[in-house]
Amino acid sequence: MPSLTLTTLDGFPMVKPGDNLARMIADNLTTQGTTLQSGDILVLAQKVVSKAEGRYRDLATIQPSPEATALAVETDKDPRMVQAILDESTEVVRKRKGVLVVRHKRGWVMAQAGIDQSNIEGGDTGRLLLLPEDPDASAAKLRHDLGAILGTAPAVIIADSFGRPFRNGTSGVAIGAAGLSSFIDIRGEKDLFGRDLKVSTVGHADEIAAAASLLMGQAAEGRPVVIVSGLRSSPDVPAEALIRPIEDDLFR
C-alpha cells in the first residue's frame, strides 16, 4: 500500500544568526543514527531559517511614519510594529482592530507580513523576526549544502502557518521550496471515466507543509524540522508558483 511517513528531528538546537543549518541538520541526523533516503523532503519551519539568516529588527530602532501611526490606531497595534509590517509590504489588503493583512513584498497575502515576536530570544523586549529575504533561494541553498554534506540533496520546503479567508485556524503553507513541484498542474489529465478532472491544479508544497505542521506543533515543543518520506519525486517548481498573481485575484 502506498504510504507516507513524517518524522521530526528531535533535539534540534536553538538557531542563532550565522548558524549553518545544513551542518546542524546533518549533525542531528548522525546523532539520531539515521540518514536521508533518496526522494526525502525536508520541511523547515520559517523561524529557524529566519534566525539563521539573522532577519531581526529591534522595535526600539523603528521610527513610525504618520501612515503607520494612523494605521496603528485603526488596528490597535504598536505603531513601530505597524511600520515594520509596512516596510515588508506593498499593499494593505484588509485592516480592522487587531487585524492587519498585507501583501508582502514577495507576494504572499498574510497577516502581519509574517513578522513574529514569539519564540524569539529577546522577543519580550521588542525583538522582531522577519521572514527570510528570499525563501525559494534559501531552500535552494540549503538543498545544495545538504547535498554537498550528505551526498544526497533532499527536496527542501520552508513552511509558515497562514490564516485563511473563510476558514478558521491557520494551516501550514510553503513560502520557499527547492527540488520538488510546489505547484502541480494536471489540467488535461482524465479521471476514472475519461472526463476532465474537477480539480486540476494542486498546491502540492502547501499540502506537504500542512502535513509537516501536524508534527511541528506551535507551542514550546521546538520541532522545527520534519522529514517527509514516500512521495514520488516531481520536477522542480519553486514556491513562488503558489502565489496567485494580483490580476487573477478575485478577493482583493
Add this chain to the structure above:
Amino acid sequence: MPSLTLTTLDGFPMVKPGDNLARMIADNLTTQGTTLQSGDILVLAQKVVSKAEGRYRDLATIQPSPEATALAVETDKDPRMVQAILDESTEVVRKRKGVLVVRHKRGWVMAQAGIDQSNIEGGDTGRLLLLPEDPDASAAKLRHDLGAILGTAPAVIIADSFGRPFRNGTSGVAIGAAGLSSFIDIRGEKDLFGRDLKVSTVGHADEIAAAASLLMGQAAEGRPVVIVSGLRSSPDVPAEALIRPIEDDLFR
C-alpha cells in the same frame, strides 16, 4: 522521534448509492491483512461519501431560473449547472468567466458549491454529484458504524479539495469530522520564551485532510481512503468549527 504515517486502502471498490462504507472499509482492511490502531484517523474523499449517500442530480431534469440563466452567461457555464449550484448555496461570493464562487448552504465558501461531474459514472451524460447533506453527521455515523464492526471507533474526516484566495492550486480541507478536534485553539499557551504564541488557532482537520490529499491523488488512481496514524488524540470538535462566521469574514 515522533512520527506520523499515512497509508492508503488500496483496491477500494467503486461506491454505489446505498453502499455501506463502514462495511466496505472493514472488508478492505481484512483483505489487506491489517487493522486500525487506537488513535487512527480515517480520511475519506468526499466523493465516496456522496456516492454512498446517493447525492446525485441529473442535469436533464433541471429547469434553470432566469437568475441562473443570466449568471450562466456571465460565468460561461451551463445554465442547468448554475441552477444546481444556486440550489446548494446561500450567496454568490465571486463570479467571472469560468468562475463561480458561492457560500454553500452549510457555510463553506467554495467554487461550484462542490458539485462534481468528474469521476462519476454517467458524468459525461449530465450526472452531477453534490456534497454530502451533512458531512459532520456522515462522519459521526461512519465513526459509530466502524466502532460497531471493528470494536475501535476511529476518528473520521471527510475531505474535499478547495481552491483558495491568494494562492494557486487546491488544498485538501475537512468538510466533515468526528472524534477529533477539527479546530484547535491554543490561545493562552506560551512559547519557548514565555511569550504569547504568534499562531494561536490551528485548522487541525484541514491540515490532516491536506496530508491525506497527498496520497489520494486527483487523477484515475482511486485511493479514496487514507489511514493517518501517530497523531495524539484530541477532544471532539466537528468540522463546522472550521467555517469562519460571516461576521468575522473580511473577504466578502
